[in-house]
Amino acid sequence: MSRVFCFIFVCFFGSCLYSQPVGPEVISGSAEITKQGQQLLIQTQSDKTVIHWDEFSIEAKELTHFLQPHVRAATLNRVLSATPSEILGSLTSNGVIFLINPNGILVGAEGRIDVNGLVASTLDFDTAAFLRGEDLLFSGDSAAAIENLGLIQGGDEGVFLIGRHLVNQGDILAASSEVHFGAGHHILLKTKERHIYIHPDLEEHSQGIGVDQRGRIEAGKVEIQAEGNLYELAVRHRGEIQALATVEREGEIYLVAHGGEAVVDEKGTLFAGKTIEVLGERVTLLDEATIQTQEAGKIVIGGEPGREQSATHTAIATNVLVNSNLSERGNGGTVTLFGTEATAFYGNVFAQGGTAGGDGGIVEVSGGNLFYSGMVYTEAPKGSDGLLILDPTNITISGGATAGGTFSGTSPTNVFSLAFTAGAATLNSGALNTALQSNDVLVTTASAFGSAGNITISGTTNLNAATTSHNLTLLADNNITVSSPLTFIDSAGGTSTLTMTAAGDITLNSSITGSNLAAIHLTTTGTGTIDLDNAINASGIPVTITSGGDITSTGGGTNLLTASQCIMTATGDITMTNDIIFTGNGSGSALTMTAGVDFNHDNTMTFNNWGAVMASTTTGDFHVDAGTVCTGTGSVTYHGGVDLFNEGGTNLFNDTTGQNTNLTLSAGRDITINSQIDLNNFNSATLTAARDVIFNNDFEPDQTTTVSVSAGRDITHTGAAADIIANNGTILSFTAANDFTSDEPITISNFSTVNITATSGDVNLTVAAVNIPGANTTITAGNDINILTAVRNVASGDMTLNAGNDVNIGPVAIVSQIGTADGVLSVTTGRDLNVIGGTGSSDRSQLGFNAVLVDSDIDLTIGRNINVTAGTNSSSVALIGHGFATAGMYSGDIIIRSVGGDVTITGDTGAAGSVKFAQIGHSRFTGGTSSFTGDIRGATAGSPAAISGALTLTGGSDTTCFALFGHGGRDSNALETYSGNIRVQANDIVLTGGTSTDCNASIGFFIVSQGGGANPVIVTPTSSVEVISDTTLTMTASTNGIVSIGG
The missing domain is CATH 2.160.20 (Pectate Lyase C-like)
Incomplete structure (x- = not known):
């Protein structure tokens, strides 16, 4: 039957061979072909029909209509001659139309295709796979183009254009389904998923443009892909694409240049309901390009950190608009601008929360090398503002010019010159300050791309959250170094925080100053050291300092810390090498310092205006090798998780306010006094050891109201020069769970009460005199008193x-x-x-x-x-x-x-x-x-x-x-x-x-x-x-x- 129809067609329309598709041969299925004037009707009776044509073109004002048994029925039309297909009239169908012509396909300016589904290609595939309903692998050497100057309308089965070169200067509409462009030599169409996959071409040809999208596309989902190795420019978009959300679809646009360059040209527009991705080896958004989601969605330009398919270089030019706002109620969207080697950002990104409610979104501008000179807005009038993430390999924050990439030329294939130089990224402090007016900001080198991942503050940096409180977080894959003064002021609401987190070291070679902030946090997550070699000026602000390794300070005579509260924690040691001053904000202030191993108090520590100070170790010793000065401080406690001992010269502990501070020295095991220790003018001074208290040198409390020494085992006062000289207090007590032994002089004057107790052992007073004038003295032993x-x-x-x-x-x-x-x-x-x-x-x-x-x-x-x-x-x-x-x-x-x-x-x-x-x-x-x-x-x-x-x-x-x-x-x-x-x-x-x-x-x-x-x-x-x-x-x-x- 098919052959008879074909024969009749040739004979009957022989005189009109070039005005309508001619030379049909039904290869599979059944089809009845009739012509009436300028209309050609092909009526099929099969789910799958294959027709070979000598030529397949439609002249202006002509109509070719495929009437198929149902909307998912498909007819494969393959052109066997060397003549391109020109659709200058109308091609319509209630079903799916496949048009294969390796010589090229043109839809003219007045041309119109209106079908339930369209697959047009200059590449070919296996007919048997088509008839079985399997996936189709398109391949071929054709370099001919598919170009649309007119109108293509697709129904539920979408529109697929597949070939070496694809150009759209007209309109492609598939509001209820999808539009897919695939440019390359080998392309797989997953028929059930309705998705195309580009197979990489190992040879670099670099000829022409793979996809040149200059027209208008509207669909529920738009995906444009090209094999980058084949083209000088894989994807170029300079028209308008809309993928609006519907009940069935969220609205998606994908521009993908596999291994090549994707460019959204001047005034090019991408408008999607939910998702937009522009991917390629190099991705460029040119001046006045617009990328926008209908609602708060996801926009990816270049790729994402950790994603295999990401651009090496991504550039966003001045006046580019990337918008993932939500207009009324809900959270802002997510925007990622990323290049593995370099990202240059000059444009404008919006990811704001709804005007009636919702939080701001997240914007990430990342690259191995980063040039940040644009504007980002994630405010939320009725919610929490969003987050800007800057993620280069290494970055220096300074007052100098932003560095990392520069404009070079006007060619759409080379708008930016982004030669990658490790460690060259510089973030201008003014640009950072501007970003803080609209966003929380995270500067991170967590995606260090094999480089060090350092953050450096170089050059005076003054930041002020002047309009709205915002948080600044520095997160380094390696080290954070403050080499010049950093000042962060919250002039707006007083809820901003400054956070520094490093996998390596944090070094303060210069000062950090905070004003009206909610908190300052310094943290090393690995075994890195926090070097406090300069001041943290944070009056009225709580500060946390947490090190996975050691905390050290070598700043001599420095007012090291001013804060309302401070929690300082080290997994390793805490070492204070030179004279250090800590200043609180009155009786409500607390300073807590905890070392996982040893605490080395090597020089004088001064505590001003704290309610309480606690310095301790967890598994190590506390070395008190210098004095402590307290002014207006309620209590100071030093605790050794194992032992507490002192060495070196005289350790002078002094309360300059006069009997205001309560001092406690304690140990999980022993307290050993190896060098003279003076306790002056305290309200109370307490020494407590879980095991022994050993006096190998002088112990001299003076003008201290209450002095108490207690041991879970023995108190021993036997050092060759270990006098106990206590003057001008109220109560002095020594309490040992076992023995109290002294063979060195004890001189106590102007105390009202003196107690020496050995709860279950002996009190042994030998050799040297004990002088206790004016005190009520009690000596108690659970066993013997030996004098x-x-x-x-x-x-x-x-x-x-x-x-x-x-x-x-x-x-x-x-x-x-x-x-x-x-x-x-x-x-x-x-x-x-x-x-x-x-x-x-x-x-x-x-x-x-x-x-x-x-x-x-x-x-x-x-x-x-x-x-x-x-x-x-x-x-x-x-x-x-x-x-x-x-x-x-x-x-x-x-x-x-x-x-x-x-x-x-x-x-x-x-x-x-x-x-x-x-x-x-x-x-x-x-x-x-x-x-x-x-x-x-x-x-x-x-x-x-x-x-x-x-x-x-x-x-x-x-x-x-x-x-x-x-x-x-x-x-x-x-x-x-x-x-x-x-x-x-x-x-x-x-x-x-x-x-x-x-x-x-x-x-x-x-x-x-x-x-x-x-x-x-x-x-x-x-x-x-x-x-x-x-x-x-x-x-x-x-x-x-x-x-x-x-x-």
Whole structure:
């Protein structure tokens, strides 16, 4: 049937061979072809019909109509001769028309194609694939063009123009579907997806223009693609394209020059409902070109960072308009201008939020090298303004001219000369400041394209968010360096932030100044260092400084930081090398510095006007190698996650305001004082260690109200030059969970309260004197108190000793003494009180005081025994009571509230040496005129000293070695007056005289005369002696020694 129709056609229309398509041969399917005047009707009965023609042209005023069985039926028309197709009249169809002519296809100015779908090509494909409904691979060597000067209208199946050269100077309309241009040698049409793919041509021909779009295209989606290697200019658009959104489609335009150059020429227009992409090896938008979406959509010019199909060079000329605004309600769109090697931007981009609501959009201007000299607007009148992203390889922000690319020539194929030079991009600070008036700005080198990715501030940079608050963020793939002053002012709303984030280092060689900002943030995300070598001036602004590596500062004498709040955090070390000043904004300000490893405080740090300062380490040590000065600061805390210690010279900590600041030094393990540390004028100073506090050098608090030292284990004060000198405070306390040990001098003056505590261990005071004038002093030990030195209060104040076990005074080759001149000396033990004379000549162990004027009670509550034993050398004395070698007035009761065991007083231990004695009572050894007043009694006046066990007194074996329970001692021809009531009650009382001269055992008043002549001794008449033995009273004299009760 088909062949018959074809034969009839040739014979019947032989005389009109060139006025309508001629020479048909139906290759597949069925078709009836009839002609009436200037109209040619081809009626097909198949879904797929293939007709070969000798020629396929339509003259002016002629009509060729394909009537197909349904709208998706397709007829393939292939021209076999060498004659181009010229559509000067009308070609219509209710279905899809394929027109294949390798000699070229022209739609004339009056020509009109109106079909449900059109595929026109100068390339060919496999007919069998067409008949099977498969994808079609177009190929061929034809260099002929498809050119439209008239009108092409496509229905639901769209319009596809495929060939080597495609030109549109007319109108192509497919409002409900798509328009696709494909220029190249090998093009795949995905029939079901209705999408074309350009296969790359490996040979570079560089001839002519692939797609020259000078007309008007309207469709739901427009995609123009060309194989760039084939052309001098792959895609050139200088007309108008509209892809409006419909219910079925969002509206898309794609101009793609695969490996070649895409140009939107002067006054060229792309207008899409949602998406516009212009891609190629090189992409250029010329002066007054317009790229616009109907609603806030996505516009991509050149490509996108990380996208494989991106231009190497992208240029946007002056007066180019790129618009992705939303007119009424909703968010602004996304616009990306990108070239992998270089991007030059001179135009105008809008991605604003709706006037009735919505946020601004995102605009990214990126390139390996970046020339930014245009304008971007992402404001949102009823929402949050949008973001401008500038993303070069390396960039310098300065007051100098913008650099990175320049205009060169007027040829549409070479409008810009964008030779790529690494590290050459310069962003003019004025251009940046202009951008900040309309956008948040992110300057980033995150897409560093294999280069360093540095951001440098070079040349004074002054920024001011004058109209609306906007944020500035610098994000570097490598380093950020501030080499010249950077100033950022928010004159509008005070909500702007300045953020610097680097994968490498941040270095402040020059200052950063903020005014009226919401915050300043500095962050290194890798292991980079933040070098604070110049000031951050941010008065009234919170600042965060976060380093994945170290934070260092070497700026000497610099006001390093002024802020309302500051959080400084380093994964590694924090090191402050030179004198540093930190300034806050009053009591509400807080400065927090946290080092993941060590904190190195190498020189003086000054804190002005902070509410609280906290400097600490997490897993490392805190090195306090210099002083701290505080002015108007509420508290300063230094904490070592492991140890805290100091080295170097004197560390002066000073509160210049005067007792305003609370200072805390703490450690997760030990605090070690290796060099002198002075704490002056603080409200409080606290040292707290989870393990030990070790004083290897001087510790000198002065004018500090409260000083507290505590340890989870031991406090050790043993360094060769480690004096503790505390002056002019209120409370001084040392608290160790285990032992407190001191063998170096402790001098405390003008404190009202002093506490030394070893909660579960010993208090050991050895070798050097402890002077605590004027303080109420408490020494507490969970175990023993061992005093091998002098602990004296020469002024008023109580002294209290509390031991869970024993209190041991002596023996040692030194004076071991504890006492107060005016106050109560109280001793409470869980076990024994041992007072043992020294091992050297004239060594004394004394619980009491020796001074010109003493008025002090001695109050004893002993859990087990009292042992008072003379020493092992001449004049070695053990004494519970006041007096000894200084002429004066001594008064005070000795109150023995209870003794759970025995009281043993022994004149000597049998070693050679005279004038050794042991005594409970006020004593005279040498000196001038003196008086001694006080009772020896029990808990209440008139009650006896309560001894549950035995009271045993034993004289010695050498001259003047005696044991005495009462007042007296050894006389030296001076007036002595004794007054008091001596009362004692024990279970047994045993007095044993010694074996040598004046080796006596006595209860009461007793004087050993020595030196010749009578001793003027007076015992007042009101004095008394009362001895009560619950069981036995045994008195044993020796040949030369006597025993006595009384006076």
